[in-house]
Amino acid sequence: MSKLYRGLHELYSADPLAADERTWGRKTDPVTRRGFLKGSGLVAMSTALGASIPFADRLPAGLIPAALAATDSPFEIPGKQGLIVLNDRPVNAETPAHLLDDDITPAKHLFVRNNGVPPGGVDTAAWTLEIGGESAERTVTFTIDELKARFRHHSYALQLECGGNGRSEFVPPASGNQWTVGAVGCPEWTGVRLKDVLEEVGIRDDAVYVAYYSADTHASGNVHLVPISRGVPIAKALENESLIAWAMNGEDIPAMNGHPLRLVVGGWPGSVSGKWLKRIVIRDRVHDGPKMTGTSYRVPCKPVAPGSDVPHEDFCIIESMPVKSLVTYPRSGIEAPLGEALATRGHAWAGDRRVKAVHVSIDFGATWQRAALEKPRNRLAWQRWRASVRFPQAGYYEIWARATDDAGVRQPMVLPGWNPKGYLNNACHRIAVQAV
């Protein structure tokens, strides 16, 4: 087996669906180890341990018991079957590309990116959201029921992608979660417009930025530290699609994705979409919370040579994410019958922009064919593409997909713009197919 195939098998072997698909090489047992998530996974965890956990209520949310963490079989997070766990302290898990095939990403297939420890024992009825800050006319606190009663409800499909998605391809490597391609998804979110709530409270003329504070706690256990508090320029906050959401796909947002309330600011790095939302501040300056300053979610303002040491003052804050696409069908590693057309498909998205075209190649980028491309369901939702490919003779092929946005910018074939923290890798996605 080549290195590529070994990599693919390792990546996909955690998927319990693997057993009933034709794939090359070694088959691993379905998942045997389960991650522990407070409230939802206790029974599963006890079963896996073969013992009850007397101090379960003291176990930090998301912590995987050492008895299970010590083996090297893959993890599974209850409610997130098939996701690949990259880290359990804090929990970070990504979705294999073929599990992102749905137009609207189901809750179980939305990646999890936690910077700290999620709040336990959430009481939705008692949850409050405070709106304030130096550029707010006043400070107002809302319960979730008040938000629901006082403002119009809106639902949008909004794609959410971690700024570090694709980091694993950086050379020299960048530290942080080694996401491959699956820190992205496009669920349908329901809530109220951030704009409606901010305007009700009152926005002063000197407002520059809108930022969040949340209920998760710092992984170190230090209660004085905030794991993450980020924001966006006021214009982005006031867009119609910037939501304070309580539902995902018509149900409560999953605990790991921010229940009971979160921000969803589509098209920008996922880190601006604050989960477990407790406070919003209208700022008279660029927000300076944790993970806003230094080199977090920033890239060199001008391109640098790979491995460069970049002075702090030469970094710029990431805004819109770049154009990108995924091949979500077929699953990498399948065998395709020779002589038959193979229907392939995926999604494409482009941050604040729209995708204008998607092309696919089966000859390593030498020639390209144009794929059919659907309109987004709404602004800032990903777009479905489809193409039919035919393999001329038996052997090994790759399907490559390449999207172009409405400003004419298209995905590079190889890692673009190396940067020290490993953000914004929008290189083309490739999957392997064997024609037989």
Ligand SMILES: Nc1nc2c(c(=O)[nH]1)N[C@H]1C(S)=C(S)[C@@H](COP(=O)(O)O)O[C@H]1N2
């Ligand atoms: N409160 C809080 N909000 C957060 C985070 C976090 O750790 N804490 N992670 C951010 C990051 S970096 C990303 S990419 C997205 C991930 O959202 P998801 O876990 O629902 O997929 O949430 C963002 N919002």
Ligand SMILES: [Mo]
């Ligand atoms: Mo992120």
